[in-house]
Amino acid sequence: MPEGHSVHRLARQFADVFQGERLAVSSPQGRFAQGAALLDGHVLTSSVAHGKHLFLGFEHGLLLHVHLGLYGAWNFGGDATFRGASSIGAPRKVGEREDFDNAPDAAALAGSYPGDAGADSYSGPPDPVGAVRVRLAGSHGWADLRGATTCEVVTRAESELVLARLGPDPLRNRPGDRDAFVAGVRARRTPLAALLMDQKVIAGVGNVYRAELLFRQRLDPWLAGKALAADAATRLWDDTVAMMSDGVRHGRIITTPPHYWSPATAGVPGGGLPAPEEAHFVYRRQGLECRNCGTPVALTDLGARKLYWCPGCQQI
Ligand SMILES: [Zn+2]
Structure with missing residues (x-):
């Protein structure tokens, strides 16, 4: 299961590559079709991690709440401008199982991935592979979620209830x-x-x-x-x-x-x-x-x- 540092890297990644963009949100697998419809066509305005929970906020007040659990993972792909600002570059696949916690994910992630095209040749995400619960797509790239324990649309108030059940996050380290x-x-x-x-x-x-x-x-x-x-x-x-x-x-x-x-x-x-x-x-x-x-x-x-x-x- 990814630990908090991986989820915080994910939050940064989403902010870097999607924030301020109007996103196409879909559920190729179909299980999340209703949730995706609530977010489709809205602008991503925030990306926050707390512990192992990720909250992607949209301009109309709804949030995508994801907990990867043991088997969940995000894959990213896009053109050459679709890169996070994290010091080692954008993660392509975050959510390694515990077996791979030792793996240097920068190296593991450096390989090519379907849809990772050259700067001028991006024409949209590739056909989804496997059970993609939710796909976010912007003008320069896309992110696919598979296998997460939690993938739901919540209101701001509902997200606060999730946070209220969690202890302090050392990576936020807020006063108190x-x-x-x-x-x-x-x-x-x-x-x-x-x-x-x-x-x-x-x-x-x-x-x-x-x-x-x-x-x-x-x-x-x-x-x-x-x-x-x-x-x-x-x-x-x-x-x-x-x-x-x-x-x-x-x-x-x-x-x-x-x-x-x-x-x-x-x-x-x-x-x-x-x-x-x-x-x-x-x-x-x-x-x-x-x-x-x-x-x-x-x-x-x-x-x-x-x-x-x-x-x-x-x-x-
Ligand atoms: Zn000892």
Whole structure:
């Protein structure tokens, strides 16, 4: 499931390539035909992510609300002017499953895609491939959504209700968010590893960031929220903000600092990025030596999700 950084990149992408444009909205698959009809021919005026939720606002006051879930993905294509302003270029396919969370999506996305034509040859989107729930098309390109858990048209008031059920988003980090996170964590007896995945406590963290942040803060995953000191909860929030902001910038989850990277990578002027196997402390490193203490990294099921952690570094 894409974590919050991917959804924030998507929000930027939509703003960059579609905002201010009157869009053709359709549901090639047909399942979303009624919703698409409500948005078709309207101008996109806003694109906002909160946690794993994306809200695309239109000038007549309705919004498209999308949650990708485990299998959802957006594909983009268009002419040479249809590019986002994100530093590594426009994502072509966002919504990688957890299996691919390690993948440098810039590289994975750089390949050609049907409909990705040269600057002067764009004449509209290609025929839809597979079950496209919704297609947005502008004058320079298009975006197709497949497989999302949630794809619905909502009013402004309804979008506010969705937001009210979500905890603070570290990538928005608005005034009061940090205090709300600290209070939310410390009000619960639930283990920290579960709280970080609870979208009511903090919105946008998924399985990779959860494991990496607990390791970086040397926190026992089973520690009850109530037992976490306020200053430790504050540091956890601040580190989450920093790590996820890096994720937006890089389009990848990288939690190891450069001195853990191979010299060839870390020495690249302007800052190279690490190989996938160098990018994490514990995620998918079960059985390998902890980069800090040498203890084999452990893998435990917590709820329905795999938890990676170091028994040496993350004890009470
Ligand atoms: Zn360790």
